[in-house]
Amino acid sequence: MDTSGRPGRAAALRMEGQLHVLRELHGGRIATRAELTTRLGLSRASALEITARLRESALVHEEAAPPDGRRGRPTTRLLPHPEGPLVCAVDIAHETWTVAVVELGGAVLARTTGRITSRRAETVLAAVRRAVSGLLDAWGHRVRALPVSAPGTASGSRIVQASNLQWRDVDLGTLTDDPDLPVLVGNDATLSGIAEVRRGVAAGADVALHLKIDVGLGGILVVNGSPMTGATGGGGEFGHLPFGDPRRRCLCGAHGCWDTEVDGRALARIAWREEAAEPRAAAQRVLAAAEAGDAAATAAVDEVARAFGRGVGGLVNALDPRLVTVSGLATGLLAAAPDAFDDAYRSGLIAYQRTTPPPVRASALGEDGSLIGAAETGFDHILTESGITAWRAR
CATH class of the missing domain: 3.30.420.40 (ATPase, nucleotide binding domain)
Structure with missing residues (x-):
């Protein structure tokens, strides 16, 4: 390696560019390769290189964009790869729970909902765990994070206090046995707020x-x-x-x-x-x-x-x-x-x-706000240098 460290610096810049594109795509701010070049200020050659790397890594899929009547070379649409990374988002509310598989860009691919008939933590978590297990079996290694929304104060993987559910120090890390699948726990109102800023009426604030x-x-x-x-x-x-x-x-x-x-x-x-x-x-x-x-x-x-x-x-x-x-x-x-x-x-x-x-x-998001916010925190984990490196090495 060059003692100046330039190869390492070049690799870091390539990763930074790829993450920037993925985050813009996930946030709905770019949809075509042409938008990628204009919004991010990339040359056509850089855009081609980045999208090729993302395509090879099963992160982005490209297809011809519908004609728009403009002159010039037609552009391509950027879409989540059909074999790309997913999150399995969980929303535990006071009366119901929901588990959903979400892809890059925020689309929900599968969803399961159940009613809470007993507020005992072990009863609720057993039902949610069964639903999570079923979706993990169906979607396999593509699921890279398990974000969880719950109506209580979160610290690490635990709900330290959920007064209205009468939960104290409940570990939600037990929702999966997979040591490589991070369980990311957040308060429901906090996650609703994140969702509103990223995908709701507070977008851009x-x-x-x-x-x-x-x-x-x-x-x-x-x-x-x-x-x-x-x-x-x-x-x-x-x-x-x-x-x-x-x-x-x-x-x-x-x-x-x-x-x-x-x-x-x-x-x-x-x-x-x-x-x-x-x-x-x-x-x-x-x-x-x-x-x-x-x-x-x-x-x-x-x-x-x-x-x-x-x-x-x-x-x-x-x-x-x-x-x-x-x-x-x-x-x-x-x-x-x-x-x-x-x-x-x-x-x-x-x-x-x-x-x-x-x-x-x-x-603007209604009852789904906390679930959407949970999914966002899951992709925050994935769309990092360590997250993408782990995806490529899977």
């Missing part, structure tokens, strides 16, 4: 705040595409800010959590003085009753929307996002009581933010 109300409230601040998860993975547990009644105890063990003021438990308590055993079902009942004209339900929806709006205003003051995205029950609250939410949101903002407050937008 440099600083975005995402909030998801399900059973409780969670979220994440995403800066330049990366979630701010904190020192131990607990960043984004906004539902446990003390925005609620300090006399009310939360399932997390604290008192006065915002959680207790904004989900289905709050709606049922305010509308009908009920303690909701199933907060999601209770939320839907109250929202439906409000839409039908029930006065108590309407008042409850307004009150909860105001509690949500005040909290969002406080977070905007503290975090200064470009925009706020919401999912889960939050989208229903905004649709049912937009004026109550907006009045509370704006009144909670410091003066300079009120001039042009960050817009609050409903999710």
